[in-house]
Amino acid sequence: MxxxxxxxxxxxxxxxxxxxxxxxxxxxxxxxxxxxxxxxxxxxxxxxxxxxxxxxxxxxxxxxxxxxxxxxxxxxxxxxxxxxxxxxxxxxxxxxxxxxxxxxxxxxxxxxxxxxxxxxxxxxxxxxxxxxxxxxxxxxxxxxxxKLSPQELRHARFDGVFISEAESLTEWMAGVLPPNFPSIAQRSRKQMKDVELVAQLLLLIEEGPKSYSQDDLDKAFSDRDQSWDLKEETIDAFKNTIRFLAELLQVNTGDPNLARSRIKNQTDFYSLFGAIHELLQSQQMPELGDVAQRLQTFLQVVEESAKREQYNLAKAYHEAARSASNDAGPRRARIDIIKDVIAGKFSLKSTA
Incomplete structure (x- = not known):
């Protein structure tokens, strides 16, 4: 040149x-x-x-x-x-x-x-x-x-279908969910970590929970840059899940409410998103108020170490959120546990 x-x-x-x-x-x-x-x-x-x-x-x-x-x-x-x-x-x-x-x-x-x-x-x-x-x-x-993050480099490298939709959906999601939900530091947002999270959620819808290295994400963006075969159904599923989440966070479950619980953390948000998506797809979602109350009860137990040790589901969820939380195994485990909680399989009266 x-x-x-x-x-x-x-x-x-x-x-x-x-x-x-x-x-x-x-x-x-x-x-x-x-x-x-x-x-x-x-x-x-x-x-x-x-x-x-x-x-x-x-x-x-x-x-x-x-x-x-x-x-x-x-x-x-x-x-x-x-x-x-x-x-x-x-x-x-x-x-x-x-x-x-x-x-x-x-x-x-x-x-x-x-x-x-x-x-x-x-x-x-x-x-x-x-x-x-x-x-x-x-x-x-x-x-x-x-100072350039991997997602900023992908923004530089790609300008096709997948990255355009991921960036557009990031802005859309920010307007639907409460401010800074999920919680991402301002500096991280400037480094496009929010876009990277949305991309991971889109891939979760397409492929189920997997572990993605930065090289894996590069390949995922590249494979969908010129054409994205599952674009329409993936975007529809993403928006349906986010809309349900937005309604869920508005349910009054006492203090603190769900929006201020640990579910705002990216790891937990990913898990809840995956669980809601799968339950909506299988048409097995309970009533909104029941979902909110069950999640609130469970998350409070997860946060309290003394209580957590008494309940197998809470203990298992906490462990899956602590170590190698972005690996496929822990991601799958957390999603399955949240699905069980939403389905009513966790109770303070049992050690489940």
Whole structure:
């Protein structure tokens, strides 16, 4: 591959951005992941004239003769610069140069602004218009960056049916279930761990509970990238399960309610999802209120070590959730136990 490189100023990128000729969100880009600390540090780098990594754009010439650029690598840097130039945040109080601290861009002296606009990046233009090659380049660039999660790399590599639906369903699920349910840290969400969880749930519907290494997930995404044979029925089953879960979490079972129980943990959420899906498919789901009360009683026993030891189902569930919880065996065991609980096979009057 022949590489072309030169230097371009911030003002050059800004002009493209203002004329809507710069795409910061092509399919291979990841979610915005820089927090304010990273942004502050980068602005300090630019204001001091220190070097920064190269920007990798792909150029496309339109039939109208316009050059459009898609940013393959460099989104976080450019987004931060544009936000700063739009006066969306101030220079950090920890900035190297004291006279810049606490100032918006509009408050900087004219010569400082000119220096900012004149700051140059090394720019490497990607010559191929083949999206697979661009995705591969992005993947290779970012595999050298420790902060990229495996799911972010899949987001970079794939843009077909399965990943598009997984990302869309992640947003849909967030709007149906209570806030941050299941519980996923904000940083993990930025690393697309929520999308990875949804992908695992879709695969659970298709293949039953299995253990997936990151390589296994890569293959699952790849196998379903161009076409996904079970797409319609899998999505329908996913949505039906999530809708039932949403109704279940609204049932008043006392304090704490189900939404605040351990079921919000990803391991337990996966188990409950699998159990509900299988019971809905077999049309063996009891009344909603009974399901909620049975789960609440069982989960309270699981959480209390003294009580847990008295009940075989609670003890077995706790063990399956502790060690190798993402292996196929423990996943299957937890789902089966939750199904038994929902079916009414657990009672405080027995040692089941």
């Amino acid at each position: 022949i590489r072309q490189a030169n230097f371009q100023t911030i003002s050059w990128f800004w002009d493209l951005h203002k004329r809507q000729l710069l795409d910061l969100d092509p399919p291979y880009q990841r979610r915005s992941v820089w927090n304010q600390e990273y942004k502050d540090y980068f602005i300090d780098t630019v204001l001091n004239g220190f070097p920064a990594p190269a920007i990798f754009p792909y150029q496309e010439i339109t039939p109208e003769g316009l050059s459009r650029y898609s940013v393959v690598d460099g989104k976080q840097r450019l987004s931060t610069l544009f936000e700063f130039a739009n006066n969306e945040f101030i220079v950090s109080e920890k900035a190297t140069v004291a006279q810049f601290r606490g100032k918006y861009f509009k408050d900087l002296d004219p010569e400082v602004k000119t220096k900012f606009w004149s700051y140059q990046f090394s720019v490497e233009y990607l010559p191929s218009s083949d999206e697979k090659i661009i995705n591969n380049i992005f993947d290779r660039i970012n595999r050298n960056v420790a």
